[in-house]
Amino acid sequence: MIEELFKKLVKQTTPNGFEFLVYDCIPNAIIDDFGNRYVIVGDGPHKHLFTCHLDTYPLLNISEQITIIADGDIIRTDGRTLLGADDKAGMTVMLSMIQAGVPGIYGFFLAEEIGLLGSEFAAGDRTWEELMKDVGAVISFDRRGTSSVITHQGGKRTCSIKYADQICNAFHMHDLNLKPDKNGSSTDSLSFFRANKQLQCTNISVGYGNAHSYEEFQDMAYLKKLCNAVIHMEWPLP
Numbered sequence: 001m002i003e004e005l006f007k008k009l010v011k012q013t014t015p016n017g018f019e020f021l022v023y024d025c026i027p028n029a030i031i032d033d034f035g036n037r038y039v040i041v042g043d044g045p046h047k048h049l050f051t052c053h054l055d056t057y058p059l060l061n062i063s064e065q066i067t068i069i070a071d072g073d074i075i076r077t078d079g080r081t082l083l084g085a086d087d088k089a090g091m092t093v094m095l096s097m098i099q100a101g102v103p104g105i106y107g108f109f110l111a112e113e114i115g116l117l118g119s120e121f122a123a124g125d126r127t128w129e130e131l132m133k134d135v136g137a138v139i140s141f142d143r144r145g146t147s148s149v150i151t152h153q154g155g156k157r158t159c160s161i162k163y164a165d166q167i168c169n170a171f172h173m174h175d176l177n178l179k180p181d182k183n184g185s186s187t188d189s190l191s192f193f194r195a196n197k198q199l200q201c202t203n204i205s206v207g208y209g210n211a212h213s214y215e216e217f218q219d220m221a222y223l224k225k226l227c228n229a230v231i232h233m234e235w236p237l238p
């Protein structure tokens with residue numbers, strides 16, 4: 001199920017301008033004035049905004065067909081394209097959560113790879129401000145590897161150690177060994193932190209590696225475990 005969904009999402013690269021190729025995969029999406037999609041699950045008040053981005057790294061500025069090579073639990077391409085697991089892995093996680101009915105607001109942003117443009121728009125937009133009035137944590141599913149809950153982006157703290165520890169503990173209950181990590185660079189959660197320093201803004205490993213290159217790969221075993229955990233765990237309140 002998870003593997004089929006992931007493979008469907010990575011069928012073509014979707015650099016900025018081609019995100020429309022995956023719009024159909026997002027159920028009941030609402031569209032903002034930038035073109036970002038969001039989905040609301042549950043009645044609220046919503047304390048969590050979960051995010052991923054729909055664009056892949058623009059190594060070539062065209063959408064390409066991908067040939068997938070599976071090597072045990074590792075999926076990569078034939079070396080002629082990006083895989084685009086950054087951030088189709090995050091998209092897989094969010095679609096699994098929506099399908100399972102995990103309450104929250106789910107933001108699917110455009111143009112992350114060319115400067116966080118979609119989330120920057122949202123962070124300064126009135127509609128999003130109203131939407132997020134009860135949100136205390138912005139959690140981006142967009143980080144390499146299998147062990148990080150990011151506390152710092154670009155060297156600046158964006159999430160308290162206390163909240164990162166709570167998330168790690170919730171994952172431990174589902175057999176995932178995640179740890180607070182200070183070495184984040186920048187992803188969509190940072191846009192929201194810049195706009196509101198009260199928010200806990202983190203990103204979480206989704207199991208890709210060598211992103212932004214033709215050697216990119218995805219650890220499917222980790223992604224399946226992660227999808228199971230995020231559906232069943234108690235998300236700590238910020």
Ligand SMILES: [Zn+2]
Pocket residue numbers: 053086087112142187
């Ligand atoms: Zn990314």
